[in-house]
Amino acid sequence: MPSTTRIRTRRGSLARQLLILQLVVLFVLVAAGVTFAYLDSVRATEDRARDKVTAVAEAVADAPGVLAALSTSEPTRTLQPFAQSVRADTDVDFVTIMDKNGIRYTHPNPALIGQRFIGNIGEAQRGGKVVETYAGSLGPSERVVVPVRGAAGQVVALVSVGITVEAIDAELRERLWPLLGVAAAVLVVGGIGSYLVSARLRRQTRGIAPEELSNLFEYHEAVLHSVREGLLLVGGDGRVVLCNDGARALLGVDEDVVGRELSELDIPEDLVEAFASGEERTDELHLTDARVLVVSTSPVRSRGKAMGTVVILRDHTELQALTGELTTVRGLAEALRSQAHEAANRLHTVVSLVEIGRPEQAVEFATEELALAQELTDRVVGAVAEPVLAALLLGKAAEASERGVEFTITPDTVMEDSDTGVPPRDLVTILGNLIDNGIDAAAGNAGHGGRPGVEVTVRSGAEGLLLRVADTGPGVDDVEDVFRRGWSTKPEDGHGLGLALVGQAVRRHSGTIDVGRDEGAVFTVCLPPKEPAR
Known part of the structure; x- marks a missing residue:
């Protein structure tokens, strides 16, 4: 220079x-x-x-x-x-x-x-x-x-x-x-x-x-x-040496945290463990009450002496929400594909009945199948005023049918006002993940007697919005850890984020979530009503 x-x-x-x-x-x-x-x-x-x-x-x-x-x-x-x-x-x-x-x-x-x-x-x-x-x-x-x-x-x-x-x-x-x-x-x-x-x-x-x-x-x-990304430098004694504005915003910390111990900060324990581990981590997903964070850590050494750990935080909340929406759209597409395939099969059946000289049976078969499909659509659209939520329920119904799981929407399901104060994206995150888990649990428990099924209730009123999903799976024993990131009943890697996102979305809207047991697991989410405009 x-x-x-x-x-x-x-x-x-x-x-x-x-x-x-x-x-x-x-x-x-x-x-x-x-x-x-x-x-x-x-x-x-x-x-x-x-x-x-x-x-x-x-x-x-x-x-x-x-x-x-x-x-x-x-x-x-x-x-x-x-x-x-x-x-x-x-x-x-x-x-x-x-x-x-x-x-x-x-x-x-x-x-x-x-x-x-x-x-x-x-x-x-x-x-x-x-x-x-x-x-x-x-x-x-x-x-x-x-x-x-x-x-x-x-x-x-x-x-x-x-x-x-x-x-x-x-x-x-x-x-x-x-x-x-x-x-x-x-x-x-x-x-x-x-x-x-x-x-x-x-x-x-x-x-x-x-x-x-x-x-x-x-x-x-x-x-x-x-810089938009969060940057922290954690000393070997577990104290914050450096913290930029992006890190404070992503962690939801308003005051200056330099010089304070990680245990004194109001952040999840898994984040504290990741920051203080001194190990190199790359693009780990962690949840706070309001955000999904991608965390990368790298130990720092100078002249052979350990100085601490550099932590880089990136906001994955919007991307995760878009990913959830994409998953929902993909599910709807798969449901439409499945329905198209089923419709083609039915149409071939009707045409074949006509060709063999049995038009009465052809009309009866087509009318019966159309009535069943239209009944579900009319039931969902008439009961759920939120179009995104209605589309989600129809898509999940098709997906459940394709996997051999009986999908039931309870008679008391009613959502007359689409403006509940909860963004449709969060409703999709909560209800979509609960139904997905319910379908997986019911399908995985199909060989233990009875037809696998998932029962869904959506009800809004003066007390707020209630979302209830019950399945015929084996149920949940570890209730305390069920919403912790990484918890899953599936042995494969890459699971354990859906219910954590559900818990995050519920906390973000000051709601409650209860895990019970009937034939299988029963998840009940209560979201408070929207505050009146002042």
Whole structure:
């Protein structure tokens, strides 16, 4: 993809951009930390220097020998060695003792003894203390000037002690090197850590640039929520990791199900088992309360590790309904074919009777057969107002006759209003499957005495619509599982869906279905009446 190449060349991958950002942030933080630490060291060093010179100056001013030497005729002879000794012991740059007018008695440079002190001494002359940074004879220095008091408390001399700024800077440099070392170590360790994070991110994102990653996410979201098929990703722990809009619609789940366990969802147990099995399944039919779903599952693995199961759902409801209608039409066609065959046989019989000179018997035979066929048609059409249901009953009657099963519509069958609130398609699904099962059961039990038969009742009224199908088969023992998908009394594969569809259609219209026993099985469906329009 040329556009992808341009993005990576121009701006680099997300991992590289993140690495650069981390390094910039790390450098800024370390630089800010070093700056603050340096400024704090400067302040601390200056404060320590001031405290030191103040303590030394006050100690010299309070020394008894100083006051005694000041009373002699040559104070310098005694005070100069004393001052030099104190300077060496305390590691200060100068100790200057002077009279109260500022004339030096001592100085590190003997040539300056007897000259005036360079600096401010006014506050000290008044009994106070002077603390300042001043450029004197030794250069800029942190200094203090304190008074020397006589026995009566009067100011008789002054003492100044100082440390040059150069000496302070030298001490500060000694502190700065370890600080820079720590900063460099932090940069190295932080850079290595950022590189490792970037490398892991590069592996996870496959070196994709941020713009491309954003586009991929947008495309992913657009495709995920626009496809009609349902798509789920179920984790190995049975929780839903991903669910698109199609899946929520097909499963009849309104709320967001991501992060929830499959057992917490309001879906059939066979669907939960299929989703969580971790096995590959292809185009399995499953039923919910409202839909027929085709389910395909496939386990997902990444780098040899199981990540879960991808589930694809397709709506088979309309196709299943059309299939049911096609089956009904095919049954009607077979019934018509059978009737045509029977009619041809009867017609040949009538023609043969005429040819052999027995027209009276020919008329009697034709009239009798026509009356029987017309009676059933008139009975069904007169009792059942819904044309689709009437056609279904006529077709099933022909099919039952062809299979040697007596098909009976009870005298109390009446359906005067075709608008029952139940679509004809669902009526065909319910009644057609029940009659098919009844014919199969009766025909399969034909050798156990009596003529096999199926009895059908269709009755509508104020209480709703009643559909009843009874057969002379062996009956149903496993009543609880009879409407479960896959349940069947037939050993061949491919059965077990008809009664499940019946149960689904009945539930969809809030009806009830009862399974009883008379000579054989008796299925009774009650569908509530249509709600009045508001």
